[in-house]
Amino acid sequence: MDRSVLGCRLRDRGFQVVEPLKCAGHAAIFRVRDRIDDDTESFVAKVVCLTGLDAQGQAGAQQEVSLLKGLSAHPNLIAYRESFLEEAGILFIVMSLAEDGDLRRVVTEAQAVKRVLPEPVVLSWLRQVLLGLEHLHKQGVVHRDLKSSNIFLCGGRRHIRIGDFGISTVLQSTAFASSCVGTPAYMSPELMRNERYDYHVDMWALGCICFELCTLSMPFPASSLLQLAVQVMETEPAWSLISGRSEDIQEVNRCLLRKDVAARPTASATLRQPLFAEGGRAALGASEE
Known part of the structure; x- marks a missing residue:
């Protein structure tokens, strides 16, 4: 897809392209602003x-994406603003932007400095x-397709919003599906x-994310897809890596x-x-203050 053409289509719909975030194959992601409202808020x-x-x-x-707009009215979900389909078969989905990155970036940064993530913070993220x-x-x-890279952070990395929910359903019959629907490690x-x-399947993926946040490694660190499949189906994670946690x-x-x-x-x-639960909620909130 031509980046300049996509930018023109977005401008025709009232959005100003701030910068391209990703352009590859059958998909592209842009940071945009609303030109009509002259708002400084950015969207994706x-x-x-x-x-x-x-x-x-x-x-x-x-239609599937349009239904997500009402569904996303939750503080821990990325908000879907609008969507539109161009005649050429190009679907545009505009959603809120989480400014503070994602959990995968948090893990990568912690790995670089060999820093363990504090358990109260991990628990707060998991609860959200x-x-x-x-x-x-x-x-x-x-x-x-739940994974650490589509769990987004805002509010100084204190608030969690899940992104890309429902998108896998939309993409399952497209050429982009192979890279979007399901990430093997999760x-x-x-x-x-x-x-x-x-x-x-989402609860299993959350288990992988929990292990990832607690240990800064994946529960099944395979070197090939076949090896990963065997490990996931037949072996247990290295639970000793998480033994230092509560x-x-x-x-x-x-x-x-x-x-x-x-x-x-x-x-x-x-959550129970x-x-x-309720008793632990106050403690988690206090840990973030």
Whole structure:
């Protein structure tokens, strides 16, 4: 996709392109501002090529994204502002921008200086992700591509917003799907086996993120996709790496990474655990002040 052409299309829709954030293959991401409101607030415009779909499929994809606008009215979800489909089969999705990066960047920075992330901060982030997932799952939405790089930070890295929820559903029939739907390092055993799945895949991914935040490493550090699949389906993470953390967070992490789907907890059930429940909420809030 031509960057200048996409910029013109966005301007025609009333957005000023501030800078390109990513342009590759069948997708592009821009930082934009609203020209009509003359607002200094920045947004993210994600542009996806839907030329692999027929007209009905393209219209369905746009409708799917439009439904996300109401769904995203939650403090722990990236807000979807609007979407529009161009005649050439190019879908534009405008959403809120989280200025403070994502959890993957936090992990990378901590790795560089060999600094352990404080457990109260990790718990606060995990609790906010759980609240966002609980909202999605109650609305019947499975994220399917939850990972540290699409959990965004704002408010001085104190506030969490989950991004890219629902996008995987829109992209599953497009040429961009292979790089967007499911990230192997966070994929559950049932996804690895190409079985039917539900919201439990998000809970497994959260278990991977929990392990990542607690240890600054992935639970299944394979060197190939085949090796990763075998590890995910047949072996346990190196639990000794998390032994320095509290018993409570270790137990939560073990529950989230249960290979038996039926034994894996829901977001609501996990939020009822003592370290996330009402009693622990005040302590978590105090730790961030």
